[in-house]
């Protein structure tokens with residue numbers, strides 16, 4: 001009999017749930033995301049992220065694609081002319097409005113939006129050849145979600161954040177805040193491994209526009225989006241930090257994403 005190795009005794013699905021529940025990055029609802037739709041719609045079209053993501057998707061003989069947490073739909077729309085049907089699922093009405101507008105501008109009649117949460121019943125979500133889940137799997141229970149999405153496609157493409165924080169260390173230092181990270185991509189890889197799925201892993205980047213702001217007030221709002229409540233002192237320290245240091249930043253920032261694909 002082969003004994004379990006020490007790594008096999010670790011339950012990565014459970015570790016994920018625990019880390020997620022104590023993370024300082026709190027989940028956002030559909031109304032929060034509605035407010036982000038316009039900005040994402042403007043930024044994503046010419047982004048290095050879209051170009052790299054789309055280039056790495058191998059369509060093969062695929063005819064149908066399901067894009068979950070689709071946002072403005074730009075990723076799947078960039079693949080849509082080679083597909084017969086594309087379904088874009090998101091819980092944000094404003095994101096889906098952008099999808100329909102983007103599809104209309106491209107003259108696509110085979111793109112259908114589905115306004116649903118990742119947590120909803122998916123029994124009427126169609127099964128497809130390919131599923132993409134880009135930058136959207138910030139869920140409470142990742143293994144559970146992976147089982148759900150794996151049941152909907154033959155091939156899956158996921159992008160997942162490298163590192164457990166969206167806020168730079170120097171910003172946290174400016175407000176003297178210690179935060180608890182969220183689980184990063186390595187949890188996902190290990191969960192898949194323990195599900196007997198051996199994915200391909202690559203890495204892509206997105207331009208960080210998170211702190212690409214015009215003034216100190218916008219900067220405070222961006223930090224608030226990530227960290228939630230900030231008190232008056234935090235706000236004041238952030239304004240000072242922005243004026244003294246952040247607004248003089250010349251170098252463009254990038255966020256790293258693991259690009260993960262596998263057959264289900």
Ligand SMILES: C[S@@+](CC[C@H](N)C(=O)[O-])C[C@H]1O[C@@H](n2cnc3c(N)ncnc32)[C@H](O)[C@@H]1O
Pocket residue numbers: 028030033034044068069070071072073075089090091092095116117118119133134135136
């Ligand atoms: C960072 S955006 C990514 C959008 C797009 N996939 C991309 O990479 O450009 C995250 C998207 O996931 C959606 N989302 C987040 N949580 C969700 C949930 N529980 N159910 C459905 N959609 C969700 C948001 O509305 C948003 O459109």
